Amino acid sequence: MRIEQLEYIAAVTRLGSLRRAAEELHLSQPALSETVRNLERELGVDILDRKRSGAKISDDGRELLPHIVGVLDAVDKLRRAAGDQHHISRMVRLGTVNAATVPLLVPAIREFRTGHPLTQVEVIGAQQAEIHRALLEGSLDLGLVNYLRGDDLPPDFHTTELLRGRPVVCLRPDSPLAARSEVPVTELLTQPLIVMRSGYVMHRFVHRLLRGRTPSFSYSTDGAEMGKLMVAEGLGVTVLPDFSIIGDPLERSGTITYRPLAADRTDVLMVIQRRRSGSVPKAARDLHELFVRRAAAHRGAGEDGT
DSSP: OOHHHHHHHHHHHHHSSHHHHHHHHTOOHHHHHHHHHHHHHHHTSOOEEEETTEEEEOHHHHHHHHHHHHHHHHHHHHHHHHHHHHHHHTEEEEEEOSTTIIIIIHHHHHHHHHHOTTOEEEEEEOOHHHHHHHHHHTSOSEEEEEEETTOOOOTTEEEEEEEEEOEEEEEOTTSGGGGSSSBOHHHHTTSEEEEEOTTSHHHHHHHHHHTTOOOSEEEEESHHHHHHHHHHTTSOEEEEEGGGTTTOHHHHTTSOEEEEBTTOOOOEEEEEEEESSSOOOHHHHHHHHHHHHHHHHHHHHHHHTO
């Protein structure tokens, strides 16, 4: 028994004649009739009632029809599921707060493409809460987010630490603060300050750092990348994890630099997360492992001073 035999029976029933079914299926009528006869011999039932005026579904065939339709529905569901799985395996969706663009995100995606040339990677910049919601809903496969040391980790996600760094002041080399080896908070308050919008870990850190004090002027923006661009354009200074600045093209070209915050020993963690429940496509698992390897290599290079 073959699936197309059942599909032919369904077409004859729907169209009301062997001739019209043959036309729709782009088969000759004798070929269609012979295919159906082979199924009738196998089942021992005359599915079609053949007369001079044409062939239509028989009474016995109508009794079998619900079972035929059930099989075809099951096959259709199987094909759709296979199609969905194929789509998932060809697309990995990654949410990121963008703080790890330089040390991890760009190198990992570049290497991933070499091993998975047919798999697309969709990168979505968002706040941590949005990434968590999308992971739970299944619209994201992986998430790169930040935590401050001591933060509680959500139980719904498998969390792997990738990088650990310190908050630093990102500034232009011609900024007055660049002459200092460390920047006290009091000096930070004298500069136009570019802060992350509420919902980012660095917004929470800066709010805690300032303790209610107000800088001379402040901007609010989304994500580390825009913050660094604003610094490069001379709009002010910002506070970011050191791993977000070191090695950035703007830092390598001398357009921006950084200085530690005086008397601050806060750790900022960059982690990768995925949902604990549900299956994870192989391509997403491969990208996850690649991030972990890349992070280990990055940490090793930092320890070696290279």
